[in-house]
């Protein structure tokens with residue numbers, strides 16, 4: 274089957290005729306098969322049924338996402354740059370004042386994603402590039418993004434990514450100088466400890482700003498760098514936070530600080546599965562930066578095993594509504610953080626859950642208590658999930674405990690929406706489940722949604738986190 278046949282994967286991988294030989298279709302390539310086998314093993318280790326409808330295609334989706342996300346190893350900067358150098362008047366060499374060649378050119382806000390070599394999760398990169406063209410030629414603007422992609426689509430560390438982009442442009446375009454600033458955002462890591470599951474760790478990301486400079490941009494205290502930074506400040510980039518002299522991923526990736534316990538001796542088969550994924554992506558698992566990667570990856574993944582929280586929930590499940598039910602009033606528990614893992618791509622999604630229910634007027638007693646609600650949210654979050662199911666399960670579990678009238682809203686960011694082919698940076702998903710009175714009473718629903726809105730609007734950083 275050819276790469277362009279209908280229904281075939283739309284992947285920019287080396288598929289089809291190459292050197293006169295017919296390459297195997299993507300799904301039959303040994304690397305794809307090896308990743309699928311490894312993912313199947315990992316799913317089984319999480320106590321999942323690999324033939325269940327929702328996840329039976331997951332090994333293939335993960336293989337596709339990972340190979341697509343690391344396709345940069347096969348791309349060549351030269352192929353993009355050479356055809357897009359256009360003659361333009363100006364200085365032949367150095368920096369001039371009159372614009373044209375010799376004047377500073379800044380391309381800002383190029384959104385990309387890359388894979389963290391420390392933990393194998395995707396991270397968001399907003400790339401800004403400044404350069405001073407030389408030799409009477411300028412580079413086509415789209416090529417800055419293409420070149421960034423060549424290096425972003427690999428297992429990376431932010432500083433190395435900035436250096437790679439900078440030196441490739443310097444080498445192939447030969448300008449007077451290149452400056453690169455990257456704003457990188459990495460998701461936080463979940464904690465199974467309910468008490469440390471604060472909203473703060475779910476808002477925002479672990480952030481890092483890195484830079485690299487060559488030629489006339491080698492000295493970051495120069496006026497030219499100052500001008501470049503000004504152009505970034507116009508767009509709200511906080512360049513004061515720039516990490517100088519290289520900053521290590523160790524200080525950045527939250528997997529390093531994660532408290533989850535897993536040691537490679539506990540499950541050497543799982544470790545070998547991740548090592549085989551690294552190899553299939555064309556990486557050397559013995560490269561020093563990658564040695565601890567399988568352990569870190571497994572640390573976060575094991576948070577989502579099926580049985581993990583069963584006991585905690587059993588302990589609190591016996592809570593009952595006490596007392597006689599009188600007039601009921603709306604009771605809300607808002608902005609409860611949750612973590613979950615998308616069962617389609619094995620990538621985290623995380624956000625907040627809001628719960629509303631009616632309970633007896635005048636009673637000071639909250640029939641279920643916020644810690645029980647947090648446990649329920651936690652229980653249905655820490656699984657391989659889809660957001661709609663999680664929302665419904667929380668509502669159905671709460672319903673008998675609160676007398677039947679319950680509304681649940683979940684708002685989440687999905688890592689699977691920033692990576693792979695889709696790359697919808699900053700998107701978010703809201704889901705709602707209603708039972709009892711909330712199914713038929715529009716004003717009750719509106720009252721609850723308004724409560725979410727007013728509560729979050731009062732917060733200093735205004736609005737919902739998602």
Ligand SMILES: Nc1nc2c(ncn2[C@@H]2O[C@H](COP(=O)(O)OP(=O)(O)OP(=O)(O)O)[C@@H](O)[C@H]2O)c(=O)[nH]1
Pocket residue numbers: 330334615616617618658659660661687689693694695
């Ligand atoms: N409804 C729903 N879909 C989800 C959730 N998490 C991930 N998905 C989607 O699962 C779908 C899987 O689609 P497939 O076509 O089988 O896989 P894919 O080729 O990786 O999909 P895309 O490349 O995203 O089009 C995608 O549309 C994802 O966005 C979730 O919580 N709820």
Ligand SMILES: [Zn+2]
Pocket residue numbers: 389390391392393394459526527528
């Ligand atoms: Zn990481």
